[in-house]
Amino acid sequence: MTSTPDAPAVGALSGLFESTFGSAPDGVWQAPGRVNLIGEHTDYNEGFVLPFAIDKTAKVAVRIRHDSRVRLLSTFGGQGLVEADVDALVPEAAKGWTKYPLGVAWALQQRGVLVPGFDLLMDSDVPLGAGLSSSHAIECAVISALNELTGAGLGAEDMVLATQRAENDFVGAPTGIMDQSASLRGSKGHAVFLDCRDQSVQLVPFDAQEAGLVLLVIDTKVSHSHADGGYASRRASCELGAQVLGVPALRDVGIGDLEEASGLLDSTTFRRVRHIVTENDRVLQTVERLTTEGPAHIGRLLDASHASMRDDFEISCPELDLAVETSRAHGAIGARMTGGGFGGSAIALTPVGHEQEVRDAVVRAFAAAGFTTPDIFTVTPAAGATRLA
Numbered sequence: 600m601t602s603t604p605d606a607p608a609v610g611a612l613s614g615l616f617e618s619t620f621g622s623a624p625d626g627v628w629q630a631p632g633r634v635n636l637i638g639e640h641t642d643y644n645e646g647f648v649l650p651f652a653i654d655k656t657a658k659v660a661v662r663i664r665h666d667s668r669v670r671l672l673s674t675f676g677g678q679g680l681v682e683a684d685v686d687a688l689v690p691e692a693a694k695g696w697t698k699y700p701l702g703v704a705w706a707l708q709q710r711g712v713l714v715p716g717f718d719l720l721m722d723s724d725v726p727l728g729a730g731l732s733s734s735h736a737i738e739c740a741v742i743s744a745l746n747e748l749t750g751a752g753l754g755a756e757d758m759v760l761a762t763q764r765a766e767n768d769f770v771g772a773p774t775g776i777m778d779q780s781a782s783l784r785g786s787k788g789h790a791v792f793l794d795c796r797d798q799s800v801q802l803v804p805f806d807a808q809e810a811g812l813v814l815l816v817i818d819t820k821v822s823h824s825h826a827d828g829g830y831a832s833r834r835a836s837c838e839l840g841a842q843v844l845g846v847p848a849l850r851d852v853g854i855g856d857l858e859e860a861s862g863l864l865d866s867t868t869f870r871r872v873r874h875i876v877t878e879n880d881r882v883l884q885t886v887e888r889l890t891t892e893g894p895a896h897i898g899r900l901l902d903a904s905h906a907s908m909r910d911d912f913e914i915s916c917p918e919l920d921l922a923v924e925t926s927r928a929h930g931a932i933g934a935r936m937t938g939g940g941f942g943g944s945a946i947a948l949t950p951v952g953h954e955q956e957v958r959d960a961v962v963r964a965f966a967a968a969g970f971t972t973p974d975i976f977t978v979t980p981a982a983g984a985t986r987l988a
């Protein structure tokens with residue numbers, strides 16, 4: 600066994616696996632959730648994103664079986680032991696968290712990988728439904744395990760595509776490739792600048808602390824699901840926009856093309872397109888500023904990104920807007936909702952000296968508005984998926 604800083608957690612998970620399934624796991628893998636610094640809904644438009652992996656992870660202990668049975672247990676979710684037959688997996692039939700590991704097994708099969716039965720125990724401290732990609736963390740931990748244990752030998756790019764297939768065609772959420780890429784390809788101290796057209800990655804140093812800042816995550820507790828209609832309808836608008844404008848994807852529309860586009864598109868589709876086009880530009884500007892000047896110089900871009908999602912893409916909600924506005928009013932240098940929207944979390948880039956003031960003000964504002972008390976914590980870029988034992 601490899602010795603890791605997570606050794607107690609790994610030991611506990613292995614012990615529970617052994618007492619549940621009768622013998623030790625073949626190994627333990629973990630994969631992180633993510634925060635997206637900027638670049639929202641640009642991934643499925645073949646554009647640019649800048650997420651990073653966080654130090655909240657899903658962990659799976661897995662043992663390959665010699666038959667086709669799958670036995671799944673998690674430390675949360677209250678589903679108890681769930682059984683399935685790996686040779687009879689049916690898209691959209693699985694319930695709760697088990698659809699993610701079963702979806703990964705199914706997606707590997709679709710690529711021709713022979714997946715035997717397996718026993719799997721999962722634990723996770725990525726908050727569920729908080730827009731921090733808890734589902735992709737599970738999928739990335741599972742694919743890391745099954746990729747190794749089946750000898751499939753997929754590289755990171757192919758694991759990203761397989762987990763996307765699991766989400767799109769097994770779970771039923773028409774998501775892009777950002778979250779898996781952050782979880783599988785993240786690196787401590789860096790944001791992952793991903794070109795979603797060719798999956799090329801540049802790791803961009805992001806050290807808020809060095810700049811006297813903290814990045815606060817404000818989990819609004821408004822839970823969301825990308826299998827609901829809002830995400831799919833935004834994606835459909837983008838596809839319509841690209842079709843009318845005669846481009847393969849909105850990535851191919853520049854800021855200079857927007858004036859002409861406004862005459863060709865209905866007003867809602869135009870605003871959706873304008874968000875994607877300007878957001879791609881903001882990602883490129885953020886990378887440039889992080890590289891040349893540092894995190895203290897990206898606040899205005901975060902603010903503009905939020906305004907664009909609120910007004911043009913219309914994926915914010917009153918709780919996210921309140922978190923962003925209150926953070927800004929109490930000293931944050933930039934704030935925006937992060938992730939797919941319709942709930943989940945906001946981020947606020949805040950000078951260390953204002954951290955407590957922002958936290959207190961947001962909690963007070965939520966109470967005054969009658970909203971559920973938010974959960975507020977700091978994040979820093981952490982390592983991507985790895986084998987722990």
Ligand code: GAF
Nearest residue numbers: 639640774775776777938939
């Ligand atoms: C969700 C999706 F899973 C991502 O692919 C991405 O589209 C994001 O919403 C919005 O940027 O997290």
